[in-house]
Amino acid sequence: MGACSGKSGxxxxxxxxxxxxxxxxxxxxxGPNIFVNLKQGDITDTYIINKILGEGSYGQVRLVQHKKTGxxxxxxxxxxxxxxxxxxxxxxxxxxLLKDMDHQNIVKLFELYQDSQNYYLVTExxxxxxxxxxxxxxxxxxxxxxxxxxxxxxxxxxxxxxQNIIHRDMKPSNIMLASPDPKSPVKVIxxxxxxxxxxxxxxxxxxxxxxxxxxxxxxxxxTEKCDIWSCGVILYQILTGKFPFDVKVQSLQQLFNNIKxxxxxxxxxxxxxxxxxxxxxxxxxxxxDPKKRPAASEILNDPWIKEKAKEDKISxxxxxxxxxxxxxxxxxxxxxxxxxxxxxxxxxxxxLNQTFQSMDKNKDGQLSKEELIQAYTxxxxxxxxxxxxxxxxxxxxxxxNSGKISYTEFLVASSKQNTILSKTKIDQxxxxxxxxxxxxxxxxxxxxxxxxVDIDNAQWGQIIAQxxxxxxxxxxxxxxxxxxxxxAKK
Numbered sequence: 001m002g003a004c005s006g007k008s009g010x011x012x013x014x015x016x017x018x019x020x021x022x023x024x025x026x027x028x029x030x031g032p033n034i035f036v037n038l039k040q041g042d043i044t045d046t047y048i049i050n051k052i053l054g055e056g057s058y059g060q061v062r063l064v065q066h067k068k069t070g071x072x073x074x075x076x077x078x079x080x081x082x083x084x085x086x087x088x089x090x091x092x093x094x095x096x097l098l099k100d101m102d103h104q105n106i107v108k109l110f111e112l113y114q115d116s117q118n119y120y121l122v123t124e125x126x127x128x129x130x131x132x133x134x135x136x137x138x139x140x141x142x143x144x145x146x147x148x149x150x151x152x153x154x155x156x157x158x159x160x161x162x163q164n165i166i167h168r169d170m171k172p173s174n175i176m177l178a179s180p181d182p183k184s185p186v187k188v189i190x191x192x193x194x195x196x197x198x199x200x201x202x203x204x205x206x207x208x209x210x211x212x213x214x215x216x217x218x219x220x221x222x223t224e225k226c227d228i229w230s231c232g233v234i235l236y237q238i239l240t241g242k243f244p245f246d247v248k249v250q251s252l253q254q255l256f257n258n259i260k261x262x263x264x265x266x267x268x269x270x271x272x273x274x275x276x277x278x279x280x281x282x283x284x285x286x287x288x289d290p291k292k293r294p295a296a297s298e299i300l301n302d303p304w305i306k307e308k309a310k311e312d313k314i315s316x317x318x319x320x321x322x323x324x325x326x327x328x329x330x331x332x333x334x335x336x337x338x339x340x341x342x343x344x345x346x347x348x349x350x351x352l353n354q355t356f357q358s359m360d361k362n363k364d365g366q367l368s369k370e371e372l373i374q375a376y377t378x379x380x381x382x383x384x385x386x387x388x389x390x391x392x393x394x395x396x397x398x399x400x401n402s403g404k405i406s407y408t409e410f411l412v413a414s415s416k417q418n419t420i421l422s423k424t425k426i427d428q429x430x431x432x433x434x435x436x437x438x439x440x441x442x443x444x445x446x447x448x449x450x451x452x453v454d455i456d457n458a459q460w461g462q463i464i465a466q467x468x469x470x471x472x473x474x475x476x477x478x479x480x481x482x483x484x485x486x487x488a489k490k
Contacts, residue, residue: 029399029400029401030330030333030334030337030399030400031100031102031337031399031400031406031408032099032100032102032108032337032341032408033099033100033452034334034450034452034453035110035111035338035449035450035451035452036095036098036099036109036110036111036112036451036452037099037112037451037452038095038112038113038114039111039112039113039114039448039451040113040114040115041113041115042115043075043113043115043120043122045067046066046067046068046111046435047064047065047066047067047073047075047122048064048065048067049062049064049075050062050063050064050065051063053074057082058078058079058082058083058087059076059077059078059079059082059118060076060077061074061075061076061077062074062075062077063075063125064122066432068428068431068432068434068435068437069343069428069431069432070428071342071343071428072125073110073122073123073124073125074122074123074124074125074126075120075121075122075123076120076121076122076123077118077119077120078091078118078119078120078121079117079118080117080118080119081117088119090192090193091119091121091192093192093194094191094192094194095109095112095121097165097191097194097196098123098191099452100163101159101160101163101191102365102406102407102408103155103156103159103365103407104155104185104349104353104356104407105152105153105155105156105159105185105186105187105188106156106159106160106187106188107123107124107126107176107187107188107189108123108124108341108342109121109122109123110122110123110124110342124178124187126176126177126178126179126187126189127178127179127180128176128177128178128179128180128181128184129176129177129180130172130173130175130176130177131149131172131175131176131177131186132172132173132175132237132238134177135149135238143239143274143275143278143304143308144308144309146235146238146239146308147304147305147307147308147309148308148309148310149175149186149238150231150234150235150238150305150309151300151305151309152185152186153170153175153186153188153231153234154231154296154299154300154305155296155300155357155363155365156186156187156188157170157188157227157228157231157296158295158296158297158300158363158364158365159363159364159365159366160194160224160227161224161227161295161296161297162297162362162363162364162365162366163196164196164197164198164199164224165191165194165195165196165197165224166194166195166197166203166223166224166226166227167188167191167193167194167227167230168193168194168195168203168207168208168217168226168227169190169192169193169194169207169208169209169212169230170188170212170227170230170231170234171208171209171211171212171230171234172234172237172238174188174189174190175187175188175189175234176188176189178346179346181346183346183350184346185346185353193207193208197223197224201223202221202222202223203217203221203222203223203226204220204221205220206218206220208226208230210252210255210256211233211243211247211255212229212230212233212234213226213230213256213259214226214229214230214259214290215229215259215260215262215288216290218256218259218260219260222290223290225290225291225293225295226290227296228285228290228293228294228295228296228299229285229286229290229293231285231296232244232282232284232285232286232293233286235278235281235282235285236271236282236286239270239271239274239278239282240268240270240271240274241270242265242268242270243265244264244265244266244271244282244286245258245259245261245263245264245265246258246265260288262288264286266279266283275304277302277303277304277307277308278304278308280304281299281302281304281305285299296363297362297363297364300363301363311358312353312354312355312357312358313354313355313358314354314355314358314359314375314378315351315352315354315355316379317351318351318352318355318414319355319375319376319379319414321413321414321415321416322393322397322410322413322414323376323389323392323393325393325396325397325412325413325414326396327396327397327399328486329466329467329483330399330463330466331463331464331466331467331483332466332467332483332484332486333399333412334399334450335429335480335483335484336412336420336421336484337399337408337409337412338429338432339412339420339421339425339428339429340408340411340412340415340420341408341411343425343428343429344411344415344419344420344425348415348419349411352410352411352414352415355414356407356410356414358375359371359372359374359375361374365407366402366404366405366406366407367404367405367410368403368404369390369391369394369403372386372390372393372394372405373386373387373390376389376390393405393413396413397409397410397412397413421484421485426480426481426484426485429480429484430477430480430481432449433445433446433449433475433480435448435449439476439477440474440475440476440477441474441475441480442473442474443460443461443464443473446460446463446464446475447460466483467479467480467483469482
């Protein structure tokens with residue numbers, strides 16, 4: 001079994017705790033989740049703790065810097081003595097959901113630590129601020145800007161809903177910008193109240209932020225369509241500066257009555273000055289009957305989004321690189337996914353993101369064989385040739401045999417080799433594995449970073465052997481680099 005300790009401690013096999021086993025997978029399937037589990041030890045061995053970004057009743061959020069790579073991240077510190085058992089359960093539920101999520105508009109979870117006093121959640125550092133704050137500071141704001149941001153939010157929700165996950169607390173403060181850059185992507189955050197539901201199952205727990213809560217949530221009988229309602233309120237607020245219902249109330253019950261009334265302010269000057277398409281979309285998202293609300297995937301094809309938001313264009317260059325990708329081992333694929341997920345910049349991903357989203361016709365955040373065949377048929381004008389190529393692509397890229405290509409799998413396969421495998425990125429990746437800094441990677445260090453996997457010693461030996469060419473049981477830098485730089489393109 002793999003152990004998750006804060007420090008490397010030789011090759012002694014350590015047993016996983018109950019919490020670690022719950023978060024781990026029991027076979028080596030390549031995916032971002034193999035790098036996340038509950039780690040024991042002193043987080044300051046790995047991170048330099050910097051300024052406070054925010055404080056709450058549970059603890060603090062701080063800016064931290066990875067000692068080996070220099071990367072800045074956000075660390076949420078949760079004091080064990082200040083949280084109730086149900087709050088602790090909610091934290092582990094959030095981790096379990098986030099570690100498996102793979103979408104460009106959802107905050108990325110990197111690590112989870114604990115010591116005797118605290119839990120520490122380490123995520124990507126989003127320093128662009130809240131979306132609503134950004135919009136209020138813009139000198140010029142129009143429907144095109146709103147559509148571009150809402151498209152990204154709905155793309156994240158479409159992915160979640162395809163995974164049967166309801167966010168349940170969509171509100172402006174949970175929509176962040178990755179950076180201050182004007183082209184910065186949006187990231188949906190805070191999955192602490194999110195719920196994975198069985199298909200067709202209704203939820204009954206009243207949860208969420210009152211101003212954005214859906215009528216059916218108040219009535220304790222709801223599905224993922226509650227997220228659409230919340231986004232309808234957000235879109236109304238973004239475009240008009242107001243709420244669609246009266247919020248000047250004396251009690252929470254009065255606010256809930258206003259929300260459940262079905263009578264919303266669609267006659268104000270601010271609302272009627274919007275385009276017909278914007279008004280129609282907001283009205284549909286705020287339908288009192290959840291069944292009449294469009295799904296997130298349907299809104300992404302709505303006339304307002306199609307007309308106002310930037311169109312995602314397929315890059316022939318990206319598709320050409322995708323078709324040439326070749327991989328020899330799942331160890332190499334795992335390291336490439338680590339690099340793509342944690343080290344590539346938003347600028348390096350931009351064109352890849354556009355191609356991915358353009359090919360993702362059903363908007364579930366993954367690429368099926370049918371979607372790839374459709375895209376390559378348009379390129380070749382030859383469906384048979386497209387089918388043969390797509391079969392080859394899936395053999396090389398679909399590392400977890402899910403029958404679909406995930407976002408990170410796509411990034412790995414479609415990136416230019418000199419981008420994803422620059423010397424800087426290879427050096428950073430090696431340093432992340434080489435925890436004690438002695439210039440080589442032991443089996444224990446490999447287990448420490450791939451701590452989301454619960455497999456036996458024999459399987460770990462097989463994984464190391466993919467990289468350990470001289471058979472000494474240790475991975476040297478040259479072996480590590482040579483494995484990554486082996487012919488990646490056919």
